[in-house]
Amino acid sequence: MNRLTADELEDIKQRNPISDVAAGYTKLRRSGGKLLGPCPVCGGRVSSGRFEVFEKDQSWACYAFCSTGGDVISLVQHVESCDFRVAIERLGGRVEIDAARQREIFEERERKRLAQEKNSADYREAERKRLFRAWKGAVPIHGTVAAAYLEGRGLVLPDRCPGLRFLPSRAYFHGDEIDERGKKMPREIHKGPAMLGAFIRPDGKFGGLHMTWLTSLGDVVTKAEIVDPDSGEILPAKKMRGSKTGAYIAIVLLEEPRRLVIGEGIETVLSVYTAMHQAGRDLDDMAFWAAGDLGNLAGRANKTIAHPTLKRPNGQPQRVPDRFPDPDDPGLKIPDSVEELVLLGDGDSEPFLTECAMERAARRYGREGRSIRIAFAPAGLDFNDVLRAA
Numbered sequence: 001m002n003r004l005t006a007d008e009l010e011d012i013k014q015r016n017p018i019s020d021v022a023a024g025y026t027k028l029r030r031s032g033g034k035l036l037g038p039c040p041v042c043g044g045r046v047s048s049g050r051f052e053v054f055e056k057d058q059s060w061a062c063y064a065f066c067s068t069g070g071d072v073i074s075l076v077q078h079v080e081s082c083d084f085r086v087a088i089e090r091l092g093g094r095v096e097i098d099a100a101r102q103r104e105i106f107e108e109r110e111r112k113r114l115a116q117e118k119n120s121a122d123y124r125e126a127e128r129k130r131l132f133r134a135w136k137g138a139v140p141i142h143g144t145v146a147a148a149y150l151e152g153r154g155l156v157l158p159d160r161c162p163g164l165r166f167l168p169s170r171a172y173f174h175g176d177e178i179d180e181r182g183k184k185m186p187r188e189i190h191k192g193p194a195m196l197g198a199f200i201r202p203d204g205k206f207g208g209l210h211m212t213w214l215t216s217l218g219d220v221v222t223k224a225e226i227v228d229p230d231s232g233e234i235l236p237a238k239k240m241r242g243s244k245t246g247a248y249i250a251i252v253l254l255e256e257p258r259r260l261v262i263g264e265g266i267e268t269v270l271s272v273y274t275a276m277h278q279a280g281r282d283l284d285d286m287a288f289w290a291a292g293d294l295g296n297l298a299g300r301a302n303k304t305i306a307h308p309t310l311k312r313p314n315g316q317p318q319r320v321p322d323r324f325p326d327p328d329d330p331g332l333k334i335p336d337s338v339e340e341l342v343l344l345g346d347g348d349s350e351p352f353l354t355e356c357a358m359e360r361a362a363r364r365y366g367r368e369g370r371s372i373r374i375a376f377a378p379a380g381l382d383f384n385d386v387l388r389a390a
């Protein structure tokens with residue numbers, strides 16, 4: 001037999017998932033991210049979990065008497081005590097690979113490589129640092145295109161707004177493309193000015209970015225219309241990247257606020273700030289945060305419950321997070337100094353889902369000596385609509 005090419009080898013492995021091949025030799029049970037069972041060679045027991053199969057990287061290992069491991073081909077060699085050539089034959093042998101199959105093999109390998117990279121904590125930390133560099137490279141928001149965008153929506157920016165900045169040019173990625181070295185890379189489909197919001201983690205560190213791409217036509221600044229070049233579909237002008245769990249964007253940041261207003265979106269929170277500012281209210285002891293989304297504002301639920309009316313395509317009720325918090329998730333870290341907490345629910349979000357989330361947040365953040373108020377924008381509107389109609 002001639003030497004197998006890398007693609008032929010990959011083809012054999014892809015046609016023979018290690019979990020299927022191993023299941024033909026021994027009885028396996030799933031445990032966490034791996035499969036366990038007695039070793040088909042040395043009999044290492046189930047209870048000791050000594051024979052393990054990892055689907056994630058298509059490998060196996062026996063930690064009992066064999067003390068060895070490898071890929072699906074080495075598994076066949078080991079169990080059937082045969083050589084490489086025979087193992088290949090057992091796995092269906094070499095098959096002619098045409099251009100289409102070659103493409104598939106490549107895609108599959110790239111997909112796995114990217115998935116592994118994304119899963120790793122290293123990757124997340126590297127992304128956080130990349131986002132932080134973008135944040136450091138951005139300028140304060142006042143007097144920029146981003147400020148003009150907010151002003152155009154009738155919003156007033158606080159004199160100090162540490163959580164928002166402006167970047168004159170930021171790339172927007174969507175889907176993948178293959179670069180000249182044959183590596184799969186994110187595809188840049190748009191580049192332009194963007195408003196950035198920084199997520200601050202509970203430990204006080206930078207966690208990630210909220211990005212809104214903008215476009216200006218004369219004096220008028222609006223959200224950018226970004227179109228998928230393949231499907232023609234209009235893509236969201238906003239993206240959140242990095243980790244936002246338990247993190248918030250500081251619209252108004254105070255060391256020890258007595259009052260705190262928290263909403264989902266940047267514009268929502270600014271709308272309420274603007275309304276209070278224009279009404280001449282004293283805001284000296286009041287902080288304003290944007291949580292990014294409802295789930296992050298309210299924190300994890302202890303379980304899901306059936307939606308009273310919404311159904312899934314199969315006729316079953318839609319499940320939504322419950323009104324009670326999961327005690328293991330602290331949610332946002334509300335400063336001890338806060339005596340008055342105002343939670344903003346947008347009227348343009350699904351009402352039942354929003355109601356549950358607001359109740360959950362109220363239970364989670366409630367404590368002796370703290371009042372919690374839930375403010376809902378009128379049905380079908382967000383606070384910015386209300387402000388613009390005023």
Ligand SMILES: [Zn+2]
Pocket residue numbers: 039040041042043044051062063064065066067
């Ligand atoms: Zn063994």
